[in-house]
Amino acid sequence: MVTNPTLYPPDITITMVSKTHYFRANCMGNDECPLTLDDAGGVLGHAYFPDSSGTCREIHLDINERWYFGNNPNIPKNQTSFLMVLVHEIGHALGIAHSASPNAIMFAFYQHEIRGLDGDDINAVQYLYGRKNKYDSIPKSTTASAIPKTTTTIRSTTRKQPILKNLCDIIPDFMFLAIAPEFSNYRLSIAHDMFIWKLDLNEMIIPSQPELLVDYVPTELRQYTLQHIFQSTNGDLITIVSPNKYFSASFPTIKFLDNFSIDIPDRARINAIFQSNAGRSYPFYNNMSYIEFSNDFTDVLNRGRIRDIFPGLPEDISLALRWIDGHIYFFRHATYYKFNEFTRKVVATGPFHWTLFGVPCPSEDLLHQLKTLLSKLVSVYH
Template sequence: MMLLLILVLFGIPEYRYCAPAYIDPDTIIKPEHIQRDVFELKDDVTRALDPRPPPEVSDQDAQEFLNDLGFLNGTYPSDEILTRADHIDGDAIATALKQFQKLYQLPESGLLDDDTRRLIAAPRCGLAELNIVPDRWTKQLLTYKIRSFPANFDPSTARHLIRQAFQQWSQHANLNIVEVSGASADIYVSDEPALHRDRLGQQCIFNRNTTLAHAFFPEVGDIHFNRDRIYSEEEFLSATMHEIGHSLGLDHSISKSSIMFPMHIRYHTEIPEEDRAALQALYGTRRIFKQSIPSATTKNTLKPPKLCSLEKIDTILNDYHGQIYIFAGEYYFALGERNPTGRPISTKWPRLPANIDAAFTCRNRKTFFFKGSKLWVYADNQLEAGYPKLIADELPGLPNHLNAVYVTKAGSILAIRKKHYWFYNPNKRPQVSSHFPRLIYDFKNMPPNMDAALFHTDGSVYFFKNREYFTMDMTNFTVSAGSPLEDKWFNC
């Protein structure tokens, strides 16, 4: 009885700052540190560019990686395992890291910073050679034969994905590529152990199980998949398209949006424009018989809705160009035109589902989408490799089933669900302090059950609920009365 009385009087510990319902929320005295956490809007130059914690990468991992790529010893790896260069000192590693960072357009810190860790930890292509004199196939009809399939797929799935990967390339150039089952083919595709041999009997090696595959330039073109790797279908399709790029004569690219970027940091479902252009430079644009390609996007037979007909929105975001998008159901709407028409979400953000809970774009240009327990991250409208992932793993401390999020100038995340909010600071551990969740009545007049939130480039924070929007006054954290969406957003 005593315990019950204590619980009634003081509340459960997690909610110790929450106001009981009979107290006027306006009278809550907010702890100073919460105010600082939530309302700090100064730019912080030391803040992490990305709110997610970086992957674990030890100094030894980094040294092996730099060695594999030839940054430490100044050579590309040969076909034997490189000796671990234990005598290499910190200065040499810092210099090699700087070279790596310069090549991949990261800040040249010489340190294992977050973005450098992300690249080092990513699965990658095992090809370390360059197609110095661009070799190309001298014929237009190429054949491939699948000698063995990656063990974690059934053969029909793997065959379908491989065919899809070849077609994605061949539809753009003056090439036709067909599978054959006979004794000989131009390109042999196979699943290989760590140590294996190439077509000429030379030793061939996968250094680690984060190596996805490697391939040979024309006019060999063989593709070897790493038998020790458990691929997802998304990863396998993307990796196969990358290796076919080599089989057709393309080198690695330092552009992160290219399918020929050596680290698999994004999932590709089609060939990006820059890679189509590189292929067409070798083979010319397509002028021979057409192949029909199954579309990656779902076709929609319903008439797309008009923005002004929406009763409510799911979420709103502004991308790094400042373009604002509204999401509702399976459609997105680009603001700026008069009464925009919905377009299927998956045509702009491949693999993103309908009915998104919340979204924002960070200063590193990446867009984060939340739905249920999962998070999708896009860069240049390409899904990052490995996504969707769990919110609990990627942004620890934030809950599932969010209603609205926005990211502050300082790179922190304010997340709202029903009548609670959480504040995620990527530079603190834990990122979400034990003071959260708190009631949204910390923000005067904020209604519960928001649909969406936006930190606009005009410097204001807006909230959305049904057909109304609300503006937050940043000087006293008071939310305005609702105004009709037509007044500012819908342009009906």
């Protein structure tokens, strides 16, 4: 039987959409969806989590992806299983966040195989919606981070597994220094794409494998896109996620503590955030503006243009880091600016390279010299 959608709105709608797209009138309204897709490639789709009102939720799948609509376990190499992505997104629309289990359908990344529900998936569903019958056992745990039904509206995206890169070849999305009483020195954490590398400043040994960022953060934050992290003077990690939500987490246990708000325009695009040597917190936003807060973000001390208080910096800063040498390093894509906050001057600038922070990456000059030496040895032995 077909019902009138205006009288009986759906619980979940599933739509194939292009890069820029809109919500459905009979579900979440006529407005443009704030999330874009990237055509064929990385982002396969996104879904909106349920809210406390129980209103309709939407799933948007990339219409330009090369979809495989069959259920044969042998998915064609250059296609993506529509079934597996859709089941994953339906899980989000039901209130289930990502799982840390690589065997789960709710794992953060698309797996190129058709599979059934993992125990972690089943536990998450039963946690939210109950057992099949009274004789079933109650699930003891799940890593899938089932979201309570009172959650606010958020979204989750499904991506293809990113290519694992060498730390020495990347420009960081964000990085932060953090210390705890049990550590003899700071730990440097570097995030890029879906991975995070953690280095001890005493040893500076690059890990052979990074961790998945989704496994590193508290389960309460796994459904968000992390943008910036820094350690406050009280030792907590301040985390900013898209779209402009603020959380605190403990370090080094990485346990969720609280969410909070700060006095910044709602639609501001935060470019970077850091804490000065004096303990003041500075978000840079909308490419050219800053706000100076007290260390706990409770008091606004100043507002203005970045160039007025940080002369010599360009617009559109993408990252800021207060380093152990007392300087603040600002980044505009692949260019760094070393800033002295006491003299208020840029004291050095140039192409980004990891030796700035003592990370043992070979320089281009060294690689060139090595290649030249090897070519000479080859010519001698020939």
